[in-house]
Amino acid sequence: MSSKQRNPLNDAVNYLVTADSKLRIKGNEALHKSLEVIERTATSLGLSPDQILQLVDVAASGKQGETVSKKLIKLLIPATKVPETAVLKAISWICTNRPSMTIQCLLIRWIIVVYDYIDRRDRLHGLYGLLFRFLHFHSLLPYMCQLLYFLTRREDVKLYRVRQLLELQKNLGQQPYLTGLLLIYKHYQPGLLSVVINRNYKSLFPTYDRKWGAMVRLIQEKSNPLERSQNDTVLERLQPKLDTSYMAAASKRRKLDCIPDIHSNASRADFAKGGFSKLNLLNGTVVPFVHISTFGKLLESIDKIEFPNQMGAVLKSRLLQHVISYSSDKVAVTRFQFWLQATLHEVLLDYPLENGNEYTARLLRLLKSFQDFLQEGIPVLDAVLSSYICQWNGLDNRCLILKLLARCRLHQFSYFRESILNPLGKLFFSSAVYFKCQTIQALTDMLQNQVAVERLHHEELVSYQTQSDINTTKSKPMSVLFWEEEGEEDFKTVDFVREFIQFVSQLCLVALQCGRSHPLLEHCILNFLEMASFLHKCYQVPFVVFPPASLCVRLLFSTNPYTVSRLCSVISRFKCVFQSLKMQQNTGQLEGRRNESFESVTEVNKTILCLINALWRCKAFDHSEEARQMEELSFSPELVDQRIGVDCGEMLSIYHHQAFSCFTYKFIKENTLGIKHPTEIKVCKREFLGYLERHNLKGLNEFVSSVIIRSKPSTTK
């Protein structure tokens, strides 16, 4: 602002300030002019802090009469900030009771409107007790409640103030402004009050001054655009967001949601207890979880957090999940498990028809995300699910149930088979192909989970339980949240994995026999086999389990080219794994004892031989000693109808195989070597292999090149 423009404003202000006695209103040109100047400046640019300070005195004292005072107060719009002294002055004038009631109300309203822009509020907060006394005046009550709502901090909540507010509530009935103030009080001291609120209060306080507030905001934005953006959510930051969902009536809550909300209504740091616990809450030694709303606050009070009163709420809050994952508080974890056990029994097993599907699905979904967060299975969930799948129809919440099953904990295989795999198998055999695919997918995930995650947990628990008692302070398991003092069986993971892969392979075989080369089914089965082959490399397990050869050979007969190709790449990967294990054993990296993995080497060799014979060497049904065929591919060649014109040994070769017939056809059409018949491809097998590889059937080439050692080029027949 240029000095020229300021001068009239300064003059106007001075005129008002230095007027000793009440000025005449009617016909007083000077007064009207000064008011006009002030109004013009205030509504366009706002007033400076000094000017506000001076004008507050004039307005609040009521010296110049009601109309002038009212007008002035409305014009006290800050350009930058409101000095705290001005606010204090206003309050002290109210204390003198000299200005009229309307002026007093207006002053409070002014403080509320410019609350965001007061530069410091400590001294204002120091007047809390004084401001509280003003609640007795009913005309000031709504505005004072709002001001106190902004000012209240944890240490201001005192029992006698609560009692006074309750008395007011009794006299005046339920008023939204009283409710607002009491809500803040309840937030800071949860155990002090009980309330049941059914409605969502959108606005707790009267909003008479919207236009005024808007004007202030506008001027602030104009003058301090940068600061404005920082101050955007000042009001929200002043008081925490009040969530009243847990205060709803009992019957309503139960119907909608079985998972409790976060609350500390029975907080241990209860005010009413007095004495020691009162100090706790004031000192901040114990922080009830309701006071933690952001991750930053969690980090500040990371060692003082008190869990909410109902641990079931952990399913709804990611912050609480963080807290529980690092806490070593067994009691809290046990509380959660008891609640979960009772709820799951009620919802899934005992009264499944009483609640809607969405109700159950929500609970299961939240459990799944909790397990994924923890990277750990919950024992109670495993127990309930194992009972549930015995009576499950395979349809309700299928995806969720299968995903939850995939996270179950490691147990001895006999238990596992009895409780989970057999019931699943029963459903598997009697259902459509899509259920089969989903189940196989779930079993693949289960295998991955058991080897990657649960195996380590299990080893840690076993070592914890077998620790000698000489060292009295056993170091607790670090990576597991749900653990018990004893009862973990000691068994070898390799046995489990072997029997598991055996079981699932048998399931797959039966499924393949039922469905004729269903591509999705084969895809899922191949996923499983690939997972089995990845175990050694990805998760550093010192063993490898080869699936039954019958499954591999069965897949060879598929009509899907990608199945055969992936099968070949899986087999070649197994070969690499075995070789790497052998090397590790030779260099002494593996632990001493004989590794059971090598017992299946002969089977691996047979399978490789069988596949390469069939696909490449055109000796599919060779009965020679050298071949030592497997039972699956042994039948006498006389059974083959000679009229086909194809040598039976060649029937499964890459150029005669039913899976690759489309590629064979295209190759013949496109080739430049003059080939007119598939059998003629035999001479340029390698080119055909390259052609297939260009069409993403890489597995074949990989397999052939790893198994066949190329001798001199002249003898490649």
Place this chain on the structure above:
Amino acid sequence: MASRNSLQTPECQTTYTRIGSCFAPRATPKSCNIARIAPILSRQVSGEEEENIKALLNKTWHVFGLSPLYNFERKSSAFQRYSKSLSSALEAESHKGCFVDNDVPGSVEIGGIRGLTVNIGDQNAVGIFVRGKNRKAEDAMVYTALFCCVNLQFCPIPKDLQASFKYFPIMLASGPVAIMNSINNWLESQFDCRVTKLKFSSNDLLWMASLWSAYTPVPKSRPLELVYAVPQECEGLSKITYRMAAADAKRLLDIVHPDDSDELTEEEVQAYFDALESHLCYMFHAKLGTMYLRTVGNSIAYVSTDGKIKLFSMDYVFNVLAHLTQLSVERFTGTSLQTLPFSQNE
């Protein structure tokens, strides 16, 4: 049948186990004998305890199962605190939107009830009493709830956490439904437990009827009463009540269960009920086996599938409560060897 043990020495220990002690070996009912033990439990009771037990009789109770309560203290100061908190919770429910001070004593009394335990491992019972205005606008006890634990065989709380949790398998409650909901809610939020209605299946009722018929009836005792709900397809008839004199029922059971052992097996129960039903079928051509057994009662107690029970005989109170305790524990831990059959919606 069973020899009467007048003094059941409380030496049977409760066994503790790990949570989610999972994967109970599933046994199909055909292959294994499911048996329940039915000795008569009673002991010397003092005058005050007798009063407490008498208060249970001749009143319809709703039965609830409770999961273990966390941070439940038994001191009288704690009881006072709980009663104040519960009274303000009840008042807050009745005046919605009004804030209520938690520190003001109200219409609720909470206290320990002696005399309802049998075992060392049993917790002493606790009662909640709510005063208010009954229908005649007089000041009376409007609502009563009792947490009991009788002859607990199997405690799901791990040994090292015994101090933090207290386990009351059953809660008997009697009073208006609105208060019942509020109190259940308050329990859940105060003690981090879960209150579930303990509904009985028809199978459970069969067992109860057989077990209770086995006790020697007193002359002039109530008859064995079975109430069946008729399917909706049969018009004009909603239920069938079947009454048989208690002495006859006992005689029939003795035929089925001749030996002196305390255990009653599944086959015996099934045979007993087949006999009862075939008798009615013979007389009235009504196949009871296809209908839904809804209520069962004799001189000892009266039970219905929606979880309501009424006790009549003082001598057998412990037996009934022990049986309910066992049912609740089985329901909670899921170790029941009888999985619930599909129960009809009423």
